Amino acid sequence: MTLPGGTTTTTTTMESEPSSPRDAKNSSDDSSAVEFHHVNALVSRWMLDFSFTSVCRHFKDDKLNDFDLALKKLEANCEGCMTQKWQIAAFLGRVMHGSQIPDEVEGEGYVMPLMVATSLWRTLRDTVADVEEYNAISTLLHVQSVAVCLKEGRKDLASTALKWLKDTQNIPKNLAIKLSTLVVKGDSNHPYMRNFQYKHLLEKVQLYLDHFLAENPSDFLLKAAMKVAQSSHSPDSSSQQDQSSSQTTEESIPAFKRHKKRLFHFKKEELWLPQSNQKPQKNSTRLSAKAATGPLPKKVRKKWTPFLDEVLMKAVRKHGEGNWKLMLLDHNFNGRTGVMLKDRWRILKRETVA
Template sequence: DEVSVCCPTDESTDKTVSFSRVSAVATEWMFDYFFVSLCRCFKERKRDEFNEMLSVFEVISENESLKGTTIHEKTLICALLVRVIDGKCLDELFDKDRSIMPLMSAAKVWLELKDTVSDESLFKSITNHLLIQSVAVCLEKGQTISATCSIEWFKKHVDIPRSLARNLSTIVQKKETYHSLFNNFSLNRLMETIQTFLDSYLKKHPSDYLLKAATKVAQSAPEIQSSEEAEPQDDTFSKSSRTSVQKKKRRKRNLLSTLTDVWTPEPVAEPFVCIRRLSKHELSQMTSPAKFAETSTAPMKRRKWTSKLDKFLEQGVRRHGVGKWAQILNDYDFEGRTSMMLKDRWRVLIKSHQVG
């Protein structure tokens, strides 16, 4: 179970290393590759691609050879990103406590990452931003009680300015869904601020070894076309791809759990923080399996596009332009729909002459 490796020395001597060691190094490179890819998808607002990468990242991250503080930090960062991306989807669950919404859960993970943030003002800015958007999303969906609960949860678990909490409570009482505070601290701006943190972290912890190696290979073989260049994008393929992605999206995913140190060998009784989304089945097994058994067989109803959602879509196109589906998705609550679904709906509205 050993591999012979030629060391890059003047004497060109041979050394043998165990295959498990070689495998561990390769696994860490793949882990870093998917970590960087997830950061890129987050930056470019490619939610569908992000979710596809996420499932692979989860499998790799469970490898026992991956240990150390940096691995733990990168895993938590991905946990933060998926919660922020799903910030407006209140039906997405990451904790067994159903009252904890995605952005509240993101705040829990963000606290775990405090030591990785060198700029204290940036840490506080993102913390406050998560609170503001958590309240904004609830008001946008008409859930004033949830908005109030969100403020109380942050006051209890997170160090936030009292003045900000009071201001938000007043906004909730008056039901000012479109208050200027929410416009100044939008979800898009939150993602841009988090991107500042990501850029700083990646600069301090380079994770692009595999990407650089792949770039050299690609540059040395320019005649090899990428799959996007080689294969025509016909309508049939696009539709089947969209169908496949939508089916995958219906299955909730879990991403790693780690409020405690996942590499501690002793058994841990404390609850984990889930990076991936919890499915109803998993959640029911944590809480009440018997109750879930009674309801799990009920078929899911396909949600229809309402006039309100069509209005959101039309307003988004006017603001950002056709094709900016990811940006439009972040500005409004489309009840869990993807950017591809927005694109398809826009085509339907155009064909039916409902929009100009």
């Protein structure tokens, strides 16, 4: 099997195990023919490619936390070596954090992430086949280095970034004049800025990554892991595992203890024999509420006290007979209603006449 890097390896199976000490000695001699540092270098290259592919994928998905974690892993795999893929990853990191400006920074001496990305982009000129694509990303980096500062209201940082672009980068004169005018006005919502927005920069960089990965495939380890993951989760593999496990269990049971399989399955069912031709009658009687819930508790009558009788007589003298609702507004009468007040007043009138 041919692997990335031009290395050819031979695959062996479990059937080719040495059957004698002489075969074991010959196999050990063959394995020692490939030195370990060559294998280690190849595996390290695969791990570097996998980390780089993860960085590119998280950049496209705009997942900042996952991107930072993958970038740290790539930095650990690089071990200080300045490879081309590490420079691209460092460029992606500056672009990813390009729209963030800390509040406590000062204008003098502060280098923004997009300014560093502009410098790194010049070193990656050989990785871009299309000149127009390279110039488009360069222009977006120049404009956004200034626009990000104006958007945060930092004219001091915008003027510092523009001065740095003029001194160190090959910024076109017409672009420098236009940006100088916008910095003086402090206008971040100018129509000219809308043509060079930050999202346009991300889209162009993502397109550049697609072209680079197509010409420099780095997903060997990723594809191998995906094949293993798909085969382990496929229903065929699980069914094969179930069949193999069932076969092993059957083989482990002695022959005289195994259950004999029947060719035909018979199920005993009881026949239904009608007792008569009449249809069964349904009992449509319903239980009453008292039968369903049991006997209801008896109501306890509230006795009228002499105090309540006196309050009722005073209320009748105040509001007049018949105005029971007005009387209830003055006194609750221990939860009694207007009808109860009326009945009690009749009793009091009888007692008074008697």
